[in-house]
Amino acid sequence: MPVVLAVRDLTKTFKSGDRSLTVLDSVSFDLSEGDTFSIVGPSGSGKTTLLGLCAGLDGPTRGSVSLCGHNLGNMGEDERARVRNEHVGFVFQSFRLLPTLTALENVMVPAELRGRRGVSAQARNLLAEVGLEDRLGHYPSQLSGGEQQRVALARAFINEPDVLFADEPTGNLDTETGAHLEEIMFRLNRTAGTTLVLVTHDTELAGRTGRVLRLKGGRAVEDRADTLP
């Protein structure tokens, strides 16, 4: 299996005044196509920071990230954006749908950004897959939290990404709704071969992924690869 995400010696230090704070300290790992991976750890341990660095949302202080063969360290902001557009899907803890767009339009955004046309059929299919085929014209304010997160998931898959990053995707949802969402994520992982990278507090969810990275104070304290259940 080809490596889609290679993380080497990743370190992030924030400076405020003359004090510096290392929130991520020499983290390394490799992920292959179709892997499922979760990052766990206490609040403030650097999970979101790590996820952001992997997706190229931010640049590291030291170390390197290689995403689908692109070394993000050598790239400018806009180049990293292009790589994300081609290879990455993202799901946020607080959904982040665009409030002025309908569910269908929200799903189409990444494809349209790429200049693709006639994607509405594909977007409809994705919304049908997450069970929202009759809510296409609704605005985010007209959808419940769980429904919004399912729209966000459909949006994350529109460009058929190689990697899906999700920062506590079920954190704002009740257990049942969360479980339903997880179902959809893992199904897409299986059918499309998308690599999943999840940040979660939920040990049960973490238990379902093939590999778990535990962070504490910015250091990887445990990197456990289980066999799939």
Add this chain to the structure above:
Amino acid sequence: MSIPFIASFAWRDSRGSRGRMLLFISSMVLGVAALVSINSFGDNLEAAIDNEARTLLGADLSFESDDPFPAHIEALIDSIGGNQSRRTSFSSMAFFPARDKARLATVRAHEPGYPFYGSVVTEPAAAAETYLDRGGALVDGTLMNQFQVETGDSVRIGRQTYPILGRIVETPRESAAVGLFSPRIYIPMAGLDTTLTALGSRVEYEVYFQFPDGRDADVLRDSLRSTLREADIGSDTVREEQEGWSRALTNLYRFLGLVGFMSLLLGGLGVASSIHVYVKQRIPTVAVLRVYGASIATTVAVYLLQAIGMGIVGVVLGSIVGIALQTIVPVVLSDFLPVNVDFAVSWPAVLLGSGIGLGVTVLFTLLPLLRVRSVSPLDALRTGIDHERPLWRDPWWWTATGTAAAGLVLFALIQAPDWKVGLGYSGGLAAVFLILAALGKLLVMVLARLTPASLPYVVRQGIANLYRPNNQTLMMIFSLGLGTFLISTLLVSQHVLLDQMDVLGGGDQPNLIMYDIQPDQVESVQGILSGEGVPIMSSVPIVTMRLHGINNETIDAMREDTTRRLSWAHRREYRSTFRSTLTGSETLVEGTFRGTWDGEGTIPVSAEADVASELGVDIGDRLTWNVQGVMLDTEITSLREVDWQRLQTNFFFVFPEASLEGAPAFHVVMTRAEDDVQSARLQTAVVQAFPNVSSIDLALVIGVFDAIFSRISFVVRFMALFSILTGLIVLASAVVVSRFQRMQESVLLKTLGASRRVVLRIMAVEYIVLGFVSALTGILLALVAGWSLSHFVFEAGFVVRWIPLSILLGTVMLLTLVIGMVNSRGVYERGTMEVLRSEL
């Protein structure tokens, strides 16, 4: 960058904000409307002047002189031929027997023929045709209104009484506004009381020519130029008259264009401040777009496109409103115009106004749009971390600001009559803005610091709300403050001037002047005054004269020398007096005042310092005077400064006692009437006995001043109205834009147990304080401006009448409160659910 994406996303993203954007842009609409209407009107005006060029002069050629034409000029006029018509104009008292009152007026005695082109418009219309034959008079409408006389009453000029046949509405060569300063009376030349022109001062003799043979008046006039100049005769042709008007009116409407420009500028600032908040609210959207791979350029392009779309809507609306407004401008200005301006849409003006409007919109939205560039995809992961860099660190900010400033100056230069005015105007406006901003900021700071903790919570919270992020407090202080500043500067200077008039009319100062009194009439006039029991405050002889030469060089010789520029001081007619002492309004600055002359050698004279420097002469220089044909040699022995502010007989040149005894003189007598009634009675009595004597009382001067001031103040009020309106639009936009935030606050307060009344009161305090600070800022600046004006320009004492200013302050506060509360309605009631639902 995917263009279809940018276009479709920009459109979709604006959904739900289009109403708000319309509100943002409406401040711009006003500015564009002003520019379009004024410039379009200007173009029509120019066309009207071209079309009606010949009616401006009413003839092909005219000559004019202060003295009757000498024999050789009469011969010349004869030889020119064509159709001719003469007119003689002078100022004289017009006495209305029906009201038993008299007033100074400009009398124009006409021969048949004039105007050869165009017409005198009267009410009834036939009067203009018949007054010459029927021996009647046409009287300026303003004068007839003032004395409440009607057609059919009569007016006496000199010893001649004329029936009033009609009121003057329009005449060639003059705009209706002339009637405000000096009302006109048209009478036939035949039957004119010639003692008036013989005894009175300042008579203008004119002859008008019409050339049915199509001769070129300009060529003809050029061939006569030197002959006319030697005889001190002025001349005018259609082309010259047209050029003169065109220049004056272009300046007028360009000046008005600057008014439009100012409102456009305010509109631009208003749009910028609204867009600033709008963009801040779009940051999460931009961050998500960046996560999904949109480039910086793409995200900036989305919002730039929205701004351009908004600008286009504004410009189209502005043009429509401007074209509608344009129908009003001629009505407002018609008093000042010599021609009738037809309504027509000038497309170049619409294009220019739209271009400038769109340019200003884009320039002003560019600044807040820069914020989009610095949005990081990380903002989608973390909310609340504000890593906004200081603006001045960003070279793009400087580029955008510089471009905006340069663009504005350029627009001002295009609009202004000349580049100096354009630069001065931009600079002045920038200074006022900076001062307003600084003052406003200071006031808010002082207010927040000094709010005593003992005040009720509602008040303290309301004041603290001024500091709410995205509140645009400063922008509102700008525009509301500027409007208040303009109005209060107007009020303050009006009060200073009126107060000055009061000083003039106060205590022991004279308030009635009678002049053109012949030497043999002086005693009788004084007798009439004494009979009424009023004091003779001064009685001064005046001799009219012209400067013939300076230090052995004649003025004519100086005129030949084209390298020398002669000023008004060389050419004017001087009215000098002779006496032995200085008066209270004069101070000696140099030399010795010589009050007597022994009749031998050159006469020692005293010159007023300013006119001396205008003539380029000093103590010891010799001046030769032409005193109605007799040459007098004089030497300047002293320089005086004169306080012209007093209603006094003041003179550029004072001769010593006995030096002008033989010269033909007339006298000026000053007195003080108890009241208007007595003043009118005195004037009537004197004009009945001596029709050649003219008089002016202070009330008349104040009336003229009021008339002028009200015209000027109309323009300033117009500007002020625009900026206050803009301020209110900015306020409405800011309230609407921060609506969600206000809902959150009100929900928070509600959950903490605040009642609806408390929440509403806090809001009310916020708007009242905002109105107060803005208006106060404007008023404070106006006080400074008013003081400077009174000190440096009017040279008068500074007075402030607080009541009108307080009313202004209250009005602005009330307007702010009303607009603020109206736009906040529903925040309390609908707030809760909307806040809870939107879990963003």
